[in-house]
Amino acid sequence: MTEILLFKGTALLYLLAMGAFFIYLVLLKDVYARVAPFILLAGFVLHTAGLASQIARNGFPVVTDLHEALSVYSWLIVGIYLLVQVKYRLTVLGCFVAPLAFLMALAGLAVGPGGGELPPGLRTSWLYIHVTLAFLGNAVFALAFAVSLMYLVQESRLKTKRMTALYKLLPSLERLDRLNYTFLVWGFPLMTLGIITGSLWAGFYWGAYWSWDPRYIASVITWLLYAALLQGRITAGWRGKRAATLTIVGFVVVLGYFLWGDAVFPSRHAGNFE
């Protein structure tokens, strides 16, 4: 019961934070820019408490259904954003993160706690490591996605020379591009390790490291895309608009699979463990 209350409180605080960020966008008053991240932080604290109680109840930290997946995912995104905010003061990014976190929290509440029963055979530390890494990687790429969107908006403003209030709000292209790179450098190893641990775990549990499962295929496509981007950035000076566009494409593939994949292409990943 308390868990549900905690998650409801989380959603409410994320909603409030979203409101504060949007008011900041419209009024451009610094007060809101200062307050909004704190509201988000308060939500994050409740969220953490909720997740902790969930783990205490289940005895294992794992995401067995969409509800828990969304919950953990939004928790990670908010957490990473708060770190970025401390380091780079990128309040505008919060305008993207807060609504995302709210929507995910809301969706999680709507879906409701599923029958999150994990077959005892799956309860290996490999699985925890795999899930943690994969989710962290994806959360980092979600922020890279947001930063890339901002880059494209700012870039088109500067190219077309049509300046709106937004242009003053958004950080410089160089900073957005550098953040994109930072996220890529952090996200890519996390994703790589996530895939490797997942594959190893699959090897242990199912006896095959690879199968033509849609989830695997989507992961590998995204991994190849990000690998190419990283390689291009380091050697050929791919940057700016091209890097931003590729980041967005990569994330859309992941997100698309995450949200609809299981429904469209049945997979034994996620909730289907038979």
Add this chain to the structure above:
Amino acid sequence: MSVHRDIIIVGLNHRTAPIEVRESVAVEASLVPAALRTIRNLRSVHESAVLSTCNRVEVVAATSERDTAFMEVKRFLLDQQSAFGEKVVEEHLYAYAGGEAVRHLFRVAASLDSMVVGEPQILGQLKAYYSAAQEAGSVGAILHRLFHRSFTVAKRVRTETGIASRAVSIGSVAVELAKRIFDRLEDKTVMLIGAGKMGHLVARQLKSGGVSSLMVTNRTFETAVETAAEFQGNPIRFEELHRYLKLADLVVGCAAAPDFLLKREAVDETLRERKHEAMFFIDLGDRRNFDPRINALSNVYLYDIDDLQTVAQENLNGRAGEVDKAERIVDEEVESFLGWLDSLDQVPTIVALKERLEAIRRNEIEKSLRTSLKELSEKDRRAIDDMTSAIIGKILHGPISHLKRPLDGEEEALYVEALRKLFSLDEK
């Protein structure tokens, strides 16, 4: 008999004409004296001055035949160029006369008509063109007064309104944009091409915005060396521009060149050498220095003066209140100038002069008759009255008949002005 004094302004500016048309009509600084000679030979123009900056080309003239002067000055401007059809250029021309013309010049001086309202350069430019006209001998009493009033208006607007303190010049717009492209300017390098004033101004702003490293190039290497010394930058030989271009994050062009200094292909090549690190081109040339197609390359941003104006416009919105205040100052000054202009008419001046002397005469007679000449009879008093009247009549005869002779507008204005000053006719 009285010559009606009028002021006209014909020209075009950044609001009415695109940069290409402005360029085609522009009068180069070295050709200003010749242009003034041509204008002085126009039958209808008594006094004249030319104003030619990147943002405006205008002829200010004192005339007594408004319509003829409009036609003749227009013709002069149209003859300045051949790049466009006359119809095209004529469409962009504006023509003001009387109070409208005075208001226009005051607004220009006060930087209310500038691309970036409140920017300070225009006043200096106006002063320079005024001196040029003075040296060429084409300024008389009317334009002299007009320009000096305009300088006063500019000063009042500067001190009495917040326009100047919050002025956003083209330079700071450029800095603002640079800060949207680059995270910090401290580690960026500027390449300044050409010796144009605007280029210097923007370079200075970029330096105070944080840019530490600056390269300067010019067709004349000595000029590059001088400019580089001024900015503590490095002079680059013009032939080596392409070699050094890859080091530049910001490129400011303010050269007087008939052709593009940098074509798209050259910039494309440079970008590859820079691994596509972003470049910001600022084109301040009277004619375009950079190929406009450069802007289509990715990671490259090209802004010319017109673009900077658009951005500056955004910054303006918040300053409407100060602009209103400035406009009211201009209104006041226009009123007072027009009053002066009217006073230059000989008839009122003659009347005023007569009244003045008459007042003195009466005053003195009354004083004397009350004191030392108290004993005089009525007859004697009348005799004194007649005599003093005659003296004044004789004194005035020369000046008045001189004024009543047909004079050209400028000479007449000169005498009228002198009389009004010498006899303090404007003091009540």
